[in-house]
Amino acid sequence: MGRTATNEHTGAGSPAPATDPPRDPHIETFLQHLATDRGASLYTQRNYRQALTAFADWHQRERGTAAAWADLQRDDFRAYLRSLGRAGLGRAAIHLRFSALRTFYRYLVRRGLVESSPIKQIALPKPEKRLPKFLTGDQITALLAAPMRELESLRGAGKASAAVTADLLRDAAILELLYSCGLRISELCGLKAEDLDWNEQLVRVRGKGNKERLAPIGAPALEALRLYWSHLSQPPGAGMPAFLAAPHRPDPVSPRVVQLRLKRYLAAAGLDPHLTPHKLRHSFATHLLDAGADLRSVQELLGHAHLATTQVYTHLTTERLKRVYDKTHPRA
Helix, strand or coil: CCCCCCCCCCCCCCCCCCCCCCCCHHHHHHHHHHHHCCCCCHHHHHHHHHHHHHHHHHHHHHHCCCCCCCCCCHHHHHHHHHHHHHCCCCHHHHHHHHHHHHHHHHHHHHCCCCCCCCCCCCCCCCCCCCCCCCCCHHHHHHHHHHHHHHHHHHHHCCCCCHHHHHHHHHHHHHHHHHHHHCCCHHHHHCCEHHHEECCCCEEEEECHHHCEEEEECCHHHHHHHHHHHHCCCCCCCCCCECCEEECCEEEECCHHHHHHHHHHHHHHCCCCCCCCCHHHHHHHHHHHHHCCCCHHHHHHHHCCCCHHHHCHHHHHHHHHHHHHHHHHCCCC
C-alpha cells in the first residue's frame, strides 16, 4: 500500500514527503488471482496491471473520483473508448485494454462484487489484420550462427574468458531452443534441467496457465545445450534452471537479458535488431506449415488453446503460395 500523505513538514520550509498513489484493492486481489490461481505469466500480469491502472487513472482524472467498479455504467466505458481514440491509441492496444477490463469484470461477477459487467456489447474498432513477421530459413541460419561467430572471433583475439565463453554458448543454446521448439520466451526462461528428456529428445514445457506440453527438440539444439552445460563449473542439477543468468549464479536467465542478447545477434547477422524473441516462434510455425505440417499438429506444438490462434500462420503460407504462383505460372 502507498504511504498516506500528511501536512506535517520535515523542517522549516520543507515540503511534505512525496506520496505514492493508493492502489485499488480490487485490482490487487485480481492480479493475485491471476498469479496464483491461473498461473498467468509475468507479462500477462504486467499487461493487465497496466490496462486496469490506466482506466482507474483516467476515471480519477476525468471524473474526479476513484473508480467504483460496481457503480460504473456502459456509458463510462464508451467515454473511455472515445478518449483512447482521441489519444491515438492503436486498435490492438485498445483491444488489449478492453480484454483486460472484461476479464476483470468476469472475476468481479464470480466473486459477487458486482452484479453484471457493463462492458458487454461495447463495439470496439475492428482489429487491424497484421500478419506475424518471420525470418526466412537463411536468416534463421545466420542468426543461430551469430553467437559462435562472436566466440570464434574473441578466441582468435585471446579475449574469450571462461565466463564470456559460457555466456556465448548459453546464448547459442537459447536461440537453438527457441527455434527448435517454438517456445515463448517465458517458457524458455522457466525451463528446468529436469525438463529435458535426452533419450526421447523431448522437453516438458510449462505454458500459459501452467499447462504442460511435451515438445520435440532437435539434435542441434540438444548438442548446443550439452556444450553450454559442459562449460559450467557444474552442470545444472534437478530443480535448477536450464539457462543460468551467469555461470556461477543459480538463478535463471531473465527475459530481459534474452531480449537484449537477441538484439545483439540480430545486428551481427545483418537483421532488424527490433525483432523480438517471439519472431522465432512465428518462424518455427511458418516453416513447419511451409514444409507440409498440418495445422492441428502445429497448434499442439505451439501450445495454443484454440485452433483459431494458429490459423493466422496459414495466411502467411497462403500469401507465399500466391506470390510463387504469380511469379511462375505462365497464365497467372
